[in-house]
Amino acid sequence: MRTPEAPSQAPQTLAQKLIARAAGLPSVREGDIVNCRVDLAMFHDSSGPRRLKPMLEELGAPIWDKSRVVLVMDHFVPEADEDARRIVRIARDWARDQALPHVHDSLGICHVVLPQKGHLRPGLFCVGGDSHSPTGGAFGCYMFGIGSTEMLGVVVTGEIWLRVPHTIRMRWDGALAEGVCAKDMMLHMIGRFGMNGGGYQAIEFAGSTVRGLGMAERMTLSNMSAELGAQAGLIAPDATTAAWLREAGVDNGIAAADLAHWGTDEGASVTEHTFDATTLPPMVASPHSPANSHPVGHTAGEAVQLAYIGACTGAKLEDLQAAARVLRGRRVAPGVRLLVAPASVHDQQQAEREGVADTLRHSGAEFLPSACGACAGYGQAVQGATRVIATTARNFKGRMGSADAEVFLASPYTVAASALRGCITDPREVLA
Amino acid sequence: MNESLHRVWRVGADVDTDALAPGHAMKHGMDVIARHCLESLRPDFVGGVRPGDLLVAGPNFGIGSSREQAAAVLVALGVRAVVAPSYSGLFFRNAFNVGLLLLTCAQAERLEETELVGLDTTDPLAPALLRAGGERLACEAVPPFLMERVRCGGLLNELKQRLAQGTP
Numbered sequence: 001m002r003t004p005e006a007p008s009q010a011p012q013t014l015a016q017k018l019i020a021r022a023a024g025l026p027s028v029r030e031g032d033i034v035n036c037r038v039d040l041a042m043f044h045d046s047s048g049p050r051r052l053k054p055m056l057e058e059l060g061a062p063i064w065d066k067s068r069v070v071l072v073m074d075h076f077v078p079e080a081d082e083d084a085r086r087i088v089r090i091a092r093d094w095a096r097d098q099a100l101p102h103v104h105d106s107l108g109i110c111h112v113v114l115p116q117k118g119h120l121r122p123g124l125f126c127v128g129g130d131s132h133s134p135t136g137g138a139f140g141c142y143m144f145g146i147g148s149t150e151m152l153g154v155v156v157t158g159e160i161w162l163r164v165p166h167t168i169r170m171r172w173d174g175a176l177a178e179g180v181c182a183k184d185m186m187l188h189m190i191g192r193f194g195m196n197g198g199g200y201q202a203i204e205f206a207g208s209t210v211r212g213l214g215m216a217e218r219m220t221l222s223n224m225s226a227e228l229g230a231q232a233g234l235i236a237p238d239a240t241t242a243a244w245l246r247e248a249g250v251d252n253g254i255a256a257a258d259l260a261h262w263g264t265d266e267g268a269s270v271t272e273h274t275f276d277a278t279t280l281p282p283m284v285a286s287p288h289s290p291a292n293s294h295p296v297g298h299t300a301g302e303a304v305q306l307a308y309i310g311a312c313t314g315a316k317l318e319d320l321q322a323a324a325r326v327l328r329g330r331r332v333a334p335g336v337r338l339l340v341a342p343a344s345v346h347d348q349q350q351a352e353r354e355g356v357a358d359t360l361r362h363s364g365a366e367f368l369p370s371a372c373g374a375c376a377g378y379g380q381a382v383q384g385a386t387r388v389i390a391t392t393a394r395n396f397k398g399r400m401g402s403a404d405a406e407v408f409l410a411s412p413y414t415v416a417a418s419a420l421r422g423c424i425t426d427p428r429e430v431l432a
Numbered sequence: 433m434n435e436s437l438h439r440v441w442r443v444g445a446d447v448d449t450d451a452l453a454p455g456h457a458m459k460h461g462m463d464v465i466a467r468h469c470l471e472s473l474r475p476d477f478v479g480g481v482r483p484g485d486l487l488v489a490g491p492n493f494g495i496g497s498s499r500e501q502a503a504a505v506l507v508a509l510g511v512r513a514v515v516a517p518s519y520s521g522l523f524f525r526n527a528f529n530v531g532l533l534l535l536t537c538a539q540a541e542r543l544e545e546t547e548l549v550g551l552d553t554t555d556p557l558a559p560a561l562l563r564a565g566g567e568r569l570a571c572e573a574v575p576p577f578l579m580e581r582v583r584c585g586g587l588l589n590e591l592k593q594r595l596a597q598g599t600p
Contacts (some may be wrong), residue, residue: 006539033575047498055588058588058592059588059591059592059595061591061595061596082460127551129498130498131497131498131522145498145522146498146522146526147498147499147500147522147525147526147530148500149500149526149529149530149586149587149588150500150525150526150529150587152586152587152588152591153529153591155589156591156595161577194447195492196446196491196492196495196518196520199518199521200520200521200522200524209553229492229495229519229520229521377455396450396496397450398450398455398456399455411444
């Protein structure tokens with residue numbers, strides 16, 4: 001994408017630049033309310049057609065631009081009961097009637113499928129009908145989640161308002177220890193700032209630690225910006241972003257000038273928090289809030305019966321690789337079930353090719369379909385008073401399908417190590 | 433200005449979307465969801481709330497999921513407005529889109545259970561709550577287009593009007 005040289009009066013944040021472009025303005029000021037043109041609107045079988053179709057019919061209005069709409073079937077697939085079949089049927093029938101050009105059915109979770117199918121690139125302004133939509137920020141897009149009625153407005157007008165946010169920069173420097181990853185960084189930040197600590201502003205992840213992370217790990221940071229209460233979770237695109245997008249087959253590549261433009265200017269007004277990655281331990285969030293997080297030592301030894309590696313947050317290829325490093329040549333503890341639901345079919349296929357999937361199977365893991373599944377209490381949901389440790393993003397009471405379950409949140413390293421021992425375990429003990 | 437007085441219902445901080453629209457009721461229609469609104473925090477709310485009442489809460493009202501039924505249920509129960517020191521950003525947007533007025537008031541927690549207060553929204557940029565003793569609690573400005581959206585009864589109705597005028 002070519003970007004006009006903005007003769008900006010004051011240094012601008014990445015968020016301001018992305019919003020100014022979408023608003024068709026040379027620059028925007030923090031606190032301004034602006035109207036933005038939407039480059040891409042994504043929704044899924046749960047938030048999308050079953051809510052949008054009746055409202056569009058009531059309005060008698062068409063979709064503003066079908067080429068900018070992406071529909072992903074990921075919540076109610078594979079269909080577990082009659083309600084699920086009805087909801088998925090509405091989505092499939094509507095997609096066919098509308099002749100939507102971008103439909104990804106049962107290929108994985110929307111936030112992972114969207115970039116893998118080449119829909120995201122730096123500079124875009126996107127909305128998603130799901131609260132984890134900030135995941136797109138990892139690719140230098142301004143992307144945020146909205147409710148179904150607001151999505152109706154986007155689908156009819158192609159526009160949405162927002163208040164230009166302040167930027168909170170989370171600067172991490174230094175190398176993470178072996179067995180510590182992006183999930184631990186997020187649990188640490190959510191524990192420190194709380195679930196509304198982001199105040200619906202833009203978070204920008206920066207520093208040498210973030211620069212050193214691959215795209216999957218960066219997506220984990222942006223994804224859990226939702227649990228920090230931020231509107232967006234941005235990461236300035238760089239050579240890592242460009243290489244990933246080239247691999248994903250995104251047209252035109254990313255020009256060096258664009259990479260240089262999509263970053264926060266020196267001297268722009270931000271609130272900065274600094275973190276030392278070298279001293280970060282594996283983190284675990286206890287029931288029933290992601291903000292209830294502590295170093296793994298706080299809960300080590302607590303028995304678990306179910307270990308779940310799944311969700312957009314924690315079951316990408318790199319997450320499966322992390323779990324395989326812990327589990328290679330070992331068996332999960334008797335009485336523990338290890339469930340693996342890869343975030344996308346693409347990631348599962350790559351895990352099969354690399355032997356990662358077999359490593360997990362040989363350790364006792366059972367594979368589930370690539371879908372939202374148990375993370376949100378759909379499909380094969382958790383039952384009864386089970387103790388669960390999961391790579392997911394939320395552990396609210398009842399979230400995984402059982403009000404009696406206790407869910408601990410952790411990284412794929414920690415979940416795998418805990419499955420191995422049958423109790424919450426510091427993965428560094430296993431990897432050492 | 434203060435056309436009538438509104439009765440206050442008090443709840444605490446961090447009221448989440450599951451408390452407003454419990455997950456177990458989500459596959460049902462609004463009539464069922466409305467029977468369970470706030471059941472875990474104020475079991476007396478659904479039976480006692482009257483059209484025009486105010487829900488006054490602590491900070492971070494509406495944290496959690498993007499489900500807009502959490503706001504729509506308060507409209508269905510006739511709640512005139514929510515008053516709190518802060519809201520989840522996603523809930524804030526959803527509320528106005530389904531026609532629910534949210535007032536951001538740093539002093540919200542001074543209001544007492546069952547107190548009767550007036551509501552002055554004549555100027556959306558300077559809304560206020562009026563207590564019986566004459567005290568005026570200033571609220572943060574509401575963008576005029578959002579106040580208008582509430583007057584229309586939400587975004588769906590607003591779009592209907594705009595489409596009827598030929599300007600979507």
